[in-house]
Amino acid sequence: MKIDHSVPMEYSTDENKMKILGFWIFLGAEIALFSTLFAVYFTLQGNTKVGPTSADLFHLTPVMIETILLLSSSFTIGLGIHAMRLGLKKPMMTFFGITLALGAAFLGVEVYEFVTYVGEGATIQTSGFLSALFTLLGTHGLHVTFGLLWGGAILLQIKKRGFTPETTNKSFIFSLYWHFLDVVWIFIFSFVYLKGLM
Amino acid sequence: MKWDEFFVTGEPMIYAAMVSIVVVSLAIPIALTYFKKWNWLWTNWLTTVDHKKIGVMYILAALLMLFRGGVDAILMRAQTAVPDNGLLDGQHYNEIFTTHGVVMILFMAMPFIIGLMNVVIPLQIGARDVAFPRLNAVSFWLFFSGAMLFNISFVIGGSPDAGWSAYFPLASLEFSPTVGNNYYAIALQIAGIGTLLTGINFLVTILKMRAPGMTLMKMPMFTWSVLITNVIIVFAFPVLTVALALMTLDRQFGTQFFAMQSGGMDMLWANLFWVWGHPEVYIVILPAFGIYSEIISTFARKNLYGYKSMVVSMVAISLLSFVVWAHHFYTMGHGVMVNSVFSITTMAIAIPTGVKIFNWLFTLRKGKISFTTPMLYSLAFIPIFTIGGVTGVMLAMASADYQYHNTMFLVAHFHYVLIPGTVFAVIAGFHFWFPKVFGFMLNEKLGKLSFWFIAISFNVTFFPLFILGLNGMTRRMYTYSESTGYGPLNMLSMVGAVGLTIGFIILVYNIYWSVRYSPRNIKSDPWDARSLEWSTHSPVPEYNFALIPTVNRLDAHWFAKKEGKPLATGKYEPIHMPNNSGLPIIMGAAFFFWGFFMVFSWWIPAIVFGVVILGTLAYRTFEKDHGHYISVEEIERTEKALRGEQHEN
Numbered sequence: 001m002k003i004d005h006s007v008p009m010e011y012s013t014d015e016n017k018m019k020i021l022g023f024w025i026f027l028g029a030e031i032a033l034f035s036t037l038f039a040v041y042f043t044l045q046g047n048t049k050v051g052p053t054s055a056d057l058f059h060l061t062p063v064m065i066e067t068i069l070l071l072s073s074s075f076t077i078g079l080g081i082h083a084m085r086l087g088l089k090k091p092m093m094t095f096f097g098i099t100l101a102l103g104a105a106f107l108g109v110e111v112y113e114f115v116t117y118v119g120e121g122a123t124i125q126t127s128g129f130l131s132a133l134f135t136l137l138g139t140h141g142l143h144v145t146f147g148l149l150w151g152g153a154i155l156l157q158i159k160k161r162g163f164t165p166e167t168t169n170k171s172f173i174f175s176l177y178w179h180f181l182d183v184v185w186i187f188i189f190s191f192v193y194l195k196g197l198m
Numbered sequence: 199m200k201w202d203e204f205f206v207t208g209e210p211m212i213y214a215a216m217v218s219i220v221v222v223s224l225a226i227p228i229a230l231t232y233f234k235k236w237n238w239l240w241t242n243w244l245t246t247v248d249h250k251k252i253g254v255m256y257i258l259a260a261l262l263m264l265f266r267g268g269v270d271a272i273l274m275r276a277q278t279a280v281p282d283n284g285l286l287d288g289q290h291y292n293e294i295f296t297t298h299g300v301v302m303i304l305f306m307a308m309p310f311i312i313g314l315m316n317v318v319i320p321l322q323i324g325a326r327d328v329a330f331p332r333l334n335a336v337s338f339w340l341f342f343s344g345a346m347l348f349n350i351s352f353v354i355g356g357s358p359d360a361g362w363s364a365y366f367p368l369a370s371l372e373f374s375p376t377v378g379n380n381y382y383a384i385a386l387q388i389a390g391i392g393t394l395l396t397g398i399n400f401l402v403t404i405l406k407m408r409a410p411g412m413t414l415m416k417m418p419m420f421t422w423s424v425l426i427t428n429v430i431i432v433f434a435f436p437v438l439t440v441a442l443a444l445m446t447l448d449r450q451f452g453t454q455f456f457a458m459q460s461g462g463m464d465m466l467w468a469n470l471f472w473v474w475g476h477p478e479v480y481i482v483i484l485p486a487f488g489i490y491s492e493i494i495s496t497f498a499r500k501n502l503y504g505y506k507s508m509v510v511s512m513v514a515i516s517l518l519s520f521v522v523w524a525h526h527f528y529t530m531g532h533g534v535m536v537n538s539v540f541s542i543t544t545m546a547i548a549i550p551t552g553v554k555i556f557n558w559l560f561t562l563r564k565g566k567i568s569f570t571t572p573m574l575y576s577l578a579f580i581p582i583f584t585i586g587g588v589t590g591v592m593l594a595m596a597s598a599d600y601q602y603h604n605t606m607f608l609v610a611h612f613h614y615v616l617i618p619g620t621v622f623a624v625i626a627g628f629h630f631w632f633p634k635v636f637g638f639m640l641n642e643k644l645g646k647l648s649f650w651f652i653a654i655s656f657n658v659t660f661f662p663l664f665i666l667g668l669n670g671m672t673r674r675m676y677t678y679s680e681s682t683g684y685g686p687l688n689m690l691s692m693v694g695a696v697g698l699t700i701g702f703i704i705l706v707y708n709i710y711w712s713v714r715y716s717p718r719n720i721k722s723d724p725w726d727a728r729s730l731e732w733s734t735h736s737p738v739p740e741y742n743f744a745l746i747p748t749v750n751r752l753d754a755h756w757f758a759k760k761e762g763k764p765l766a767t768g769k770y771e772p773i774h775m776p777n778n779s780g781l782p783i784i785m786g787a788a789f790f791f792w793g794f795f796m797v798f799s800w801w802i803p804a805i806v807f808g809v810v811i812l813g814t815l816a817y818r819t820f821e822k823d824h825g826h827y828i829s830v831e832e833i834e835r836t837e838k839a840l841r842g843e844q845h846e847n
Contacts, residue, residue, distance in 0.1 A: 128462040134453075
C-alpha cells in the first residue's frame with residue numbers, strides 16, 4: 001500500500017481517498033432521504049385532526065438545549081480532527097469523548113421530549129402531522145444513536161491501534177457524518193420547531 | 199396466528215409449488231454433499247469479492263427470477279386467453295400481476311443490469327476490481343436475501359396483491375389485511391439498501407479507478423451510461439427507502455401517513471412511489487442504451503456516431519427523469535396547471551431519446567454490419583423501442599391520457615419500452631460478454647433461433663394489447679365476458695406468450711449446449727471489439743490486467759490493434775487483491791431472518807436478528823484485513839497458461 005505523506009494521514013492512500021469520496025456520495029443519498037422526510041412533514045404539517053397542533057406541543061427550552069448540545073458537539077469533533085492532524089492522540093480522544101457525551105445528552109433530552117409529548121396524548125398514531133413529526137425526528141435520533149455506537153467503536157480502535165491510515169480515515173469519515181447530523185438538526189430546528197412555534 | 203394462516207392453503211398450484219420448493223431445497227445440499235462441492239462453492243462463490251463472479255451470481259439470480267416472473271406472466275395470459283376463464287380467481291390473479299411486476303423490475307431487470315455492470319465496468323476502465331469489493335459482495339447478498347424473502351411470500355403468508363405500485367388506500371391494512379404488503383415493504387427495503395450501496399460503489403469506481411489517460415470523455419459509452427445511472431440510483435433510492443418505511447409504519451405501527459380519516463394523504467404514497475419509480479425506469483433503460491451503443495459500434499465496425507451528443511442526451515434524460523413522475527396519475531385530479539407542466543416535461547424526454555436513436559442509425563450508416571446474435575437484438579431494438587416511445591408520447595398528453603389511463607394500451611406501451619429496451623439489451627449483452635467471462639462463446643445458430651422466436655413472439659404478444667386497450671379493456675382485470683369481444687385478440691396474445699416461452703427455453707438450452715460443446719480455444723477478442731475489456735484474456739484472470747493499460751483516445755484497444763502497438767508495457771509487479779470474506783453472506787442471512795420476522799410482526803426474534811446485523815457491522819469495523827498480494831511468479835505462470843491455452847492469433 002503506497003502512503004503519500006504530503007497530505008493528511010486520512011487521505012494518504014488511494015483506498016482512503018476513495019472511502020472519503022464514497023462517504024460524500026453516501027451523504028448525498030442521506031440528503032435525499034431527509035429531504036423526502038421533510039417533504040412528507042411539510043405535506044402533513046397542517047393535518048392535525050383531533051390531535052394537538054405544533055403550537056400546542058412545542059416548547060422552546062428543551063429544543064434550545066438540544067440545539068446547543070448538538071452544535072457544540074460539532075465544534076468539539078472539529079477540534080478532535082484538528083488534534084488528530086497534529087498527531088495528538090490524547091487530546092483527540094478527549095474531544096471525541098466530549099462529542100459523544102454531548103450526543104448522548106442530546107439524545108437524552110430528545111427522549112425526554114418524546115415522553116412529554118406522549119404524556120400530553122400526542123403519539124405517532126394520533127394524526128398525520130404527528131406521524132410525520134415523530135418519523136422525521138426519530139430518523140434523526142436513530143442516526144445520532146447509531147453515531148454513538150459507531151463513534152465508540154472508533155474511539156476503541158484509536159486507543160488500541162493509535163493513528164494509522166485506517167483509524168484516521170475512519171475518524172475523519174465519522175466526523176463528516178457527525179457534521180451532517182448537525183446540518184439536518186439546523187433544518188429541523190428552523191423549519192420544524194421555530195416555524196411550528198409561530 | 200394459526201398454521202393454516204401461516205402457509206397459503208387451498209390451491210393445487212400452490213401445493214405443487216411447495217412440493218417443488220421442498221424438493222429443490224433438499225436436492226441442492228444433497229447434491230453438494232454427494233459431489234463434495236461444499237468447499238468449492240464456499241471458497242469460490244459464496245465468499246467471493248471478485249467483481250466478475252459477483253456479476254455472474256447476479257445474472258444467475260436474474261435468470262432464476264426471469265423464470266419466476268415468466269411463470270406469472272404465462273398464468274396471466276392463460277387466464278385472460280378466453281372469456282370467463284376459471285383458471286385463477288380474482289385474488290390469485292391480483293397476487294400474480296403484483297409479483298410479476300415487482301419481480302421483473304426489481305429482481306430481474308435491475309440485477310441483470312447490475313450483473314453486467316459488475317462484470318464489465320472494471321474491465322472497461324482498466325481496473326482490477328471495484329472501489330469497495332467487500333461492499334459489492336454485501337450489495338449482492340442484500341439483493342439476494344430481499345429477492346428470496348419476496349419469493350417465499352406466495353407459500354408462506356400470502357403474496358402482496360395491491361399491484362406493483364401498491365397504491366394506498368388499497369395497500370393499507372384495512373384493504374390488504376394479509377402480510378403480503380409487509381413482504382413488499384420489507385423485501386424491497388432490504389434489496390434497495392443493496393442497490394444504493396452498488397450505486398455508491400460504482401460511482402467511486404468510475405470516478406477514481408480509470409486507467410491512466412482515460413479522461414471522462416474517453417470512456418466507453420456503457421461506462422458513461424452506468425455512471426449516470428448510478429447518480430440516479432443514489433438520489434432516487436432514498437425516496438423509496440422512506441416510502442417503504444412509511445408503508446411499514448402505517449401497516450404495522452398504526453401511523454396515519456396514508457389514511458385519510460386521521461389527517462394522512464393517500465396521494466402522498468403515489469407521489470413518493472413515482473418520485474422513485476420514474477427514475478427507476480431510467481435506471482433500467484440507460485445502461486441498456488449503453489450496451490446497444492457498444493454492440494452497434496462493434497458490429498458496424500465504426501466508431502459511435504455523435505459521442506458527445508450521446509453523453510449530453512443521457513445527462514438530460516437523467517435530469518428530466520426526476521421531474522416527470524406525476525404523469526403516472528394525470529387522472530387523479532391535480533389540476534390543469536400541474537398536468538400541463540408534467541405533460542411538457544414528459545414529452546421533452548422524447549428529444550434526447552430521439553437524438554440517441556438517430557445516433558445509432560448514423561453509426562450503422564455505411565458500416566460493415568455483421569449480423570451476430572447481439573447485433574440482431576440491437577437492430578430489432580431500434581424499431582420496436584420506437585413504437586414504445588411514440589405510444590409514450592401519446593400517453594404523455596394529459597388530456598388524451600384520460601382515454602388511455604389504466605387500459606391495456608398502457609400495458610402494451612411499457613412492455614414495448616421495457617422488453618426491447620431492457621430485456622433485449624441484457625440478452626444481447628449476455629451473448630456479447632459471455633466469452634469474456636467464460637472463455638467460450640454461446641452458439642450463434644441457437645442464439646439467432648431464439649432471437650427470432652423472441653422478437654416475433656414479443657410483437658404477437660403485445661401488439662394486440664394496444665388494440666384491446668383502445669377498445670376499452672382495462673388492465674388488472676382478471677376476466678371479461680364474451681360479449682366484450684376481447685376474446686380473439688387475447689387468444690392471439692397467448693399464442694405470442696407461448697412463442698416467447700419457446701424462445702427463452704432455446705436461450706437456456708443454448709447455455710447448456712455451449713457449456714458442453716462450444717469450442718474452448720477462442721481468442722481474447724472474438725468479436726473484434728473496441729473497448730479495453732477485450733484487451734485482456736478470455737476468460738479474464740483474477741487480477742484482470744497483468745499490466746494496467748494506458749489509454750490516449752476513445753476506442754484505444756481498437757486503434758492499438760490496427761497499429762499493432764500494445765496498450766500496456768513494463769515489468770510485472772506484485773498485485774494487491776482483496777481477501778474473500780464470509781461476512782457478506784452472513785449479513786445477507788441476518789437481513790433475511792430479520793425481514794421475515796418483521797413481516798409477521800414477531801418482534802423479539804426480529805430484534806435478535808437486528809442485533810446480529812449490528813454485530814456483523816461491529817465485527818467488520820474491528821477486523822484487520824489488508825488483502826493479499828499476487829506474486830510476480832504467479833502472474834507469469836497465469837499469463838503463460840492463458841496464452842498457451844488460447845493459441846493466440
